[in-house]
Amino acid sequence: MSVLNYLLVPFTHPLLIVFVAIGCFSGIYIGAIPGLSATMAVSLLVSFTYGWETNSAIALMIGIFIGAVYGGSRSAILLNIPGAPAAVATALDGYPLAKKGEAGRAMGIATTQSVVGTLLGVVVLGVAAPLVSQLALKFSSVDYLLLGIMGMMMVGSLNCKSIFRGLLAAAIGIMLGLIGMDSMTAVPRFTFGNTYLNKGVDYVVAMIGLFGVSEALVQITEMDLQAVKQKVDKIIPSWDTILKHLPLTLRSSVIGVLVGALPGAGGDIAALLCYDQAKRTVKNPEVPFGEGAVEGIVAPESANNAAIGGAFIPMLTLGIPGDAVTAVMLGALTIHGLQPGPNLMKSATGQSLFYLIVSCLFIGSFFLVLFGLTGVKIFAKIVEIPKGILMPLIIILSVVGSYAINKNLYDIFWMMGFGVLGYFLKRFEYPVAPCVLGIILTKLLENNYRRGVTLNDTIPGLLASIFKSPISLLLFVMIVVMFATQTQTYKNWKAKRDAAKAAR
Helix, strand or coil: CCHHHHHCHHHHCHHHHHHHHHHHHHHHHHHCCCCCCHHHHHHHHHHHCCCCCHHHHHHHHHHHHHHHHHHHHHHHHHHCCCCCHHHHHHHHHHHHHHHCCCHHHHHHHHHHHHHHHHHHHHHHHHHHHHHHHHHHHCCCHHHHHHHHHHHHHHHHHCCCCCHHHHHHHHHHHHHHHCCEECCCCCCEECCCCCHHHHHCCCHHHHHHHHHHHHHHHHHHCCCCCCCCCCCCCCCCCCHHHHHHCHHHHHHHHHHHHHHHCCCCCHHHHHHHHHHHHHHHHCCCCCCCCCCCCCHHHHHHHHHHHHHHHHHHHHHHHHCCCCCHHHHHHHHHHHHCCCCCCCCHHHCHHHHHHHHHHHHHHHHHHHHHHHHHHHCHHHHHHHHHCCHHHHHHHHHHHHHHHHHHHHCCHHHHHHHHHHHHHHHHHHHCCCCCHHHHHHHHHHHHHHHHHHHHHHHHCCHHHHHHHHHHCHHHHHHHHHHHHHHHHHHHHHHHHHHHHHHHHHHC
16 A cells, blocks of 8 residues: 555544544543643543554544643643643743733634644654654763753743742752652652652642642632633634744744654653743744743644654654653553554554554644634633632642542642642742742653763763763753853843832
């Protein structure tokens, strides 16, 4: 069979298209609930679809994957509670837009950008999968360490009015991320004899508490403020808006694909990196980032959906999952008697699987437009619900979501603790996003630092290895540039602050 015939398989079996549609619709609403992630949904489907025909099971899982990654943006925009870690960056400008009564516009932009990102990820997966997978294989522990350092350099971009406060919040996150058993020696750290803490802090639980419960607590203290009436008359962004932000969309999508193709990275890191690069490269946003900039939605939403196609690349070509969802799907394919890897494309069955996934991702992007835009008006009304009703509902959803992750009551206590921490951080004008960033990146930084030192014998050997690899050298140069721009940004901010004080 030709490539075209493989790609047309879903169109000759309409039931596969139905399964993609069902998965996409369900995924959007699953992703919008904090704690109910794509990984959880796909994990449940593995046992549910065990006896199904292989193509039908794959189509349903792909639909869920696409919908859930996008769905996290809805609660991020409306309630400042990211439905998934990949939507953390979206909340930084999406929620301020909702507070201005422009939730419909924000969700419309998030939808179109998610579709563009998904399509670009599909194109790269279908055309350049072997090339990208070989590039991902060349990433060493030193490169992952540098990538983690780049992530920590984003602290100044995550809605921080003060670099010092952002760094302090990130330090708190890193300290919390170190809780648990040492990955190399299995020695408990900061557990205080509590065996539950041996597995560490789940960053999704932390995210729900820091964003969801803390926001509910803040809103409860401001009950006298009236809900903002939302404008939902114009949801679909104009062509002028799409074309204006197209360069940023394409840049973010390419970064999303590349980061998604790195095993263990995923859409959450891709979205944060792209938010940072948008803040550095966009010269004249409509409003400043963190106050409702459209670019602050365009970049992360393009990136996290483009990372879907990227995550499939190492899974299909190397047998190495790009993120948690593709790790589950790898297991599902094995159960169905398929073995992704270097020999996949050598057989007709393998080629059929590869192009079926490409085709289902392509179809899913169009259902994302349909289902993503049709429910916006109803979702936008959530913000207009009286706070006396909405805030308790947010706390209940947060409790359900945090318990659903590991089915553990301790997670609820952790979530409430993070909620109180987030409340005080917000009250004293400390950003909460760097705290989540610190927790997410701790394992990446620590594990690859220690692995790099072990492989190079000494710390000087680790530093010297940076200049022996083109990838490492490029990442190091990028870090230097980021540091220089961060320093300049801080100097500009300080100069403006001093000028404002002098004017008084």
